[in-house]
Amino acid sequence: MKRLVILGAGTGGCMMANKMRNKLSASEWEITVIDKSRNHYYQPGLIFLPFQLYGYTGEEGNVRDTTDFIPSGVGFLEAEIQRIDHENHRVETSAGSQEYDRLVVALGCHISPDEIPGLTEGYGKNVFYFYTYPSALDLQRALDDFDGGRFVLDIAETPIKCPVAPIEFACLANYYFTLKGIRDRVEIAMITPMESVFTKPICSTIMGDLLRERGIEVIPNFSLAEVDSDKGKISSYEGNEERFDMLVAIPPNVGPEVLDNSGLGDGNGYCVTHPKTLAATRGEDIFVLGDCTNVATSKAGSVAHFEAGIVAENLMRSIRGEELINGFDGHSNCFIETGFNKAHLIDFNYTQQPVPGTLPLPVVGPFSLLKETHMNHLGKLMFRWYYWNLLLHDRLSGPMELFLPTRMSTLGKDPALLNRKAA
Ligand SMILES: Cc1cc2nc3c(=O)[nH]c(=O)nc-3n(C[C@H](O)[C@H](O)[C@H](O)COP(=O)(O)OP(=O)(O)OC[C@H]3O[C@@H](n4cnc5c(N)ncnc54)[C@H](O)[C@@H]3O)c2cc1C
Structure with missing residues (x-):
């Protein structure tokens, strides 16, 4: 039996557990997710909670048990990760050590x-x-x-x-x-x-x-x-x-100390990561996503989502002994809540900046880029349902992927503005 170990059961870890259980045969691959906590927080809700706006008053609706998002056929170990011994393909935790053939690191960052x-x-x-x-x-x-x-x-x-x-x-x-x-x-x-x-x-x-x-x-x-x-x-x-x-x-x-202590980090706890393949560059058979990478894009759940597609593809390629794809373009998007039931929306990548336009479709949208609209605000509020019910379970494949493509789409955006540099 081969072993895939996923470190972290936050946004990136849950998505990867669901994706990989669908891709890897259960008779050949055992999958284990490790996290020190069973509490999964909806972090985008943190901007509303201090002001008790839009029904965000307490933990209700904003905190769930992580194991609700770990699919059957995937093990969950509640333990503190203490060291990644990447030379020996082993993770040391407060509940003993775990050997791996492939490792996914999704340990986030913290204040x-x-x-x-x-x-x-x-x-x-x-x-x-x-x-x-x-x-x-x-x-x-x-x-x-x-x-x-x-x-x-x-x-x-x-x-x-x-x-x-x-x-x-x-x-x-x-x-x-x-x-x-x-x-x-x-x-x-x-x-x-x-x-x-x-x-x-x-x-x-x-x-x-x-x-x-x-x-x-x-x-x-x-x-x-x-x-x-x-x-x-x-x-x-x-x-x-x-x-x-x-x-x-x-x-x-800062990123998790365990990454620096294991020789994988950049000194601030962020894993040194290839910006396009999302492989760790200081250890073999390790892929990284979410806030704990050092790639030059936003630290956002949307980014973890776009990265997850590339990490899954490159994990499969590495298992088959094929060349990795340089697939990640730094795609990031985010609603920007502005109060009074309105919000902006931005969509960008490593090389192309946020510009006005529409998303996902040209002209009709329904969302507007860099424009304050009520529809964007509704999108922001809908995001919590989408997060708990679709995103973490990786239920976005098929037609949904057309709306949220891994690589940034230029549809609905002015190409001249996209590539314009700072004056
Ligand atoms: C105020 C705020 C607003 C936000 N708004 C948005 C938004 O509107 N849109 C958006 O896309 N993103 C938003 N985000 C960002 C988004 O929440 C994160 O980018 C996303 O959750 C990152 O996922 P992750 O898997 O990398 O990390 P996380 O989801 O943070 O998960 C990391 C996991 O690793 C575990 N862990 C860490 N160290 C160890 C260890 N040593 N041992 C065991 N377990 C460990 C943690 O317990 C945690 O469960 C917001 C964040 C904040 C703080």
Whole structure:
């Protein structure tokens, strides 16, 4: 019997377990998924939860048992992964070691607040986060009592998961304070270490204008060095300071330490990964997807989905002894919730930036790219159902794949804009 071991039962791990059980004969291949937790969180819900918007009030609907998404014929081991001994094709865990013939790594990434002096000291007083479920719920309670002042959203450093989540959070804060009737008493600022609010030029301009139109101050080039919660002040490595009454920080995001400790990581916990084949470059018979890769695209569930198709194809090729395909183009897409029942949508890849247009079909859409519409907002809200019922179970093959192709489609997009570089 041969063994496929999948590390991580989050978005990428569940999709791969379902995909590979369909592809590999059960009489020849045993498949095991390992994760330290049985709780599977719907992370896109974290932007709504602090504001209790659209029915996102608690864990109901947002947290499920991971084993609901592990198909029959696949084993699940609840254990901490401690080391990947890739030379001997073995994974060491808190529940013993597991040998493998092929390994899939989908261990995600997580926040590391301890890296910023003062950040954890102020937590729960006037400093909050929303990148984990418990912290989003803490912020929800604090927002109930907040009745005015300088409300600062600060991205400590990049890369972060879901790079548009800060834009969404700032827009939803504006919406929330408006609904609460205190918008005129709240100054909202979004502080970023980047030169603008997003990495790609057309999207950055459109989103930057949108934030300013909503009275949200954007402060770029500010890399968070220190938080002084007593004085309500943050300072940057560039030598600047900003004042806050309530700080919502996005702490540094890091990959799992086990990847660095096993000689597979880039020093920040991200697995050194071939950008097109998605094979680990520092170990053999290992493929990587989701937030724990070091490939230069967004850390998003949509990306894990597009990567899963290529990882499955290359796993099969590697088993048959065939050459791997350079199939991954960096495809990423994401709705950007902007409040007042509207959202934007972006779709891009390694070389082509987000541009206005329609998705998936030219002219008819029904979704609009880089345009605020109610239909996009409905798509954003539908995504949770789609995630639990289709995406994790890998029920998107056949006609659904035409709507969400692994490689980015240029249909409905202006080719001249797609390839335009920053001025
Ligand atoms: C606020 C927010 C909003 C978001 N919004 C969107 C959105 O709108 N659209 C979108 O596409 N994406 C969004 N995302 C991103 C999306 O949730 C992630 O990109 C996606 O879940 C990544 O999947 P993954 O499998 O790589 O990692 P995860 O789903 O995080 O899974 C990693 C798994 O590995 C396990 N693990 C880690 N280390 C170990 C270890 N040592 N031992 C055992 N188990 C371990 C963890 O327990 C976890 O279950 C958002 C994320 C956040 C934080």
